[in-house]
Amino acid sequence: MSSTPDPDALAALRREYGDAGLDDPDLSADPVAMFRRWMHDTVVAGLHEPNAMVVSTVSAQGRPSSRMVLLKGIDERGFVFYSNYDSRKGQELAGNPHVALLFPWHDLQRQVRVEGRAEQVREEESAAYFGTRPRASQLGAWASPQSNEVPTRDELEERYAEMEARFGSGDVPLPPNWGGYRVHPEVVEFWQGRRGRMHDRLVYRRTGEGWETVRLAP
Numbered sequence: 075m076s077s078t079p080d081p082d083a084l085a086a087l088r089r090e091y092g093d094a095g096l097d098d099p100d101l102s103a104d105p106v107a108m109f110r111r112w113m114h115d116t117v118v119a120g121l122h123e124p125n126a127m128v129v130s131t132v133s134a135q136g137r138p139s140s141r142m143v144l145l146k147g148i149d150e151r152g153f154v155f156y157s158n159y160d161s162r163k164g165q166e167l168a169g170n171p172h173v174a175l176l177f178p179w180h181d182l183q184r185q186v187r188v189e190g191r192a193e194q195v196r197e198e199e200s201a202a203y204f205g206t207r208p209r210a211s212q213l214g215a216w217a218s219p220q221s222n223e224v225p226t227r228d229e230l231e232e233r234y235a236e237m238e239a240r241f242g243s244g245d246v247p248l249p250p251n252w253g254g255y256r257v258h259p260e261v262v263e264f265w266q267g268r269r270g271r272m273h274d275r276l277v278y279r280r281t282g283e284g285w286e287t288v289r290l291a292p
């Protein structure tokens with residue numbers, strides 16, 4: 075029977091990583107193809123919220139902040155997530171488009187780190203995605219002034235009820251302050267846990283023509 079770890083003894087929490095390696099010949103030609111392979115493994119492995127990623131932005135004062143969002147698209151251009159453009163992250167991205175993403179795939183002893191530049195996707199692309207969201211989420215996007223202080227939960231509920239009444243049974247349009255960001259990758263690191271903390275770290279860096287890959291010490 076496995077014993078429950080003591081949550082007050084974080085320094086003693088330790089786990090041995092396995093034998094699954096990542097070597098240069100395993101790499102796809104570009105990081106998006108490589109990412110797709112790992113995303114596939116993650117979905118097949120049944121990880122909870124496989125497309126959840128941490129997005130870090132930097133304020134005008136140079137202070138970083140991080141939060142989870144869901145990856146909703148990936149292609150040669152980059153990684154797409156959706157949010158409120160007036161939120162804290164939205165305001166920080168408007169001032170500084172440099173962003174870092176992190177996919178924490180603990181169960182596979184893997185992580186992917188992305189550094190790049192975020193830009194808003196075209197409105198038609200946001201509208202197309204918004205149209206696929208459940209109605210409750212669409213109303214929530216209208217009702218929530220994301221990242222602003224709200225005095226009470228009741229006030230939020232009232233705003234939601236107002237939006238329900240406003241849109242009735244008709245379609246809920248794209249809110250003007252809501253949409254996607256595409257993160258154009260400049261650096262993408264694939265990390266695979268190995269025995270003895272001798273992990274594999276393979277990094278793609280964008281060059282003028284394409285991508286170069288390097289190995290970093292763990």
Ligand SMILES: Cc1cc2nc3c(=O)[nH]c(=O)nc-3n(C[C@H](O)[C@H](O)[C@H](O)COP(=O)(O)O)c2cc1C
Pocket residue numbers: 123126139140141142143144145155156157158161162163164220221
């Ligand atoms: C698993 C998970 C997924 C989330 N997905 C999103 C998302 O796709 N878009 C979003 O705006 N917020 C998402 N959130 C909420 C954000 O983490 C965050 O609370 C919110 O965007 C406000 O962040 P900000 O004040 O730094 O702008 C998610 C939270 C969790 C835990």
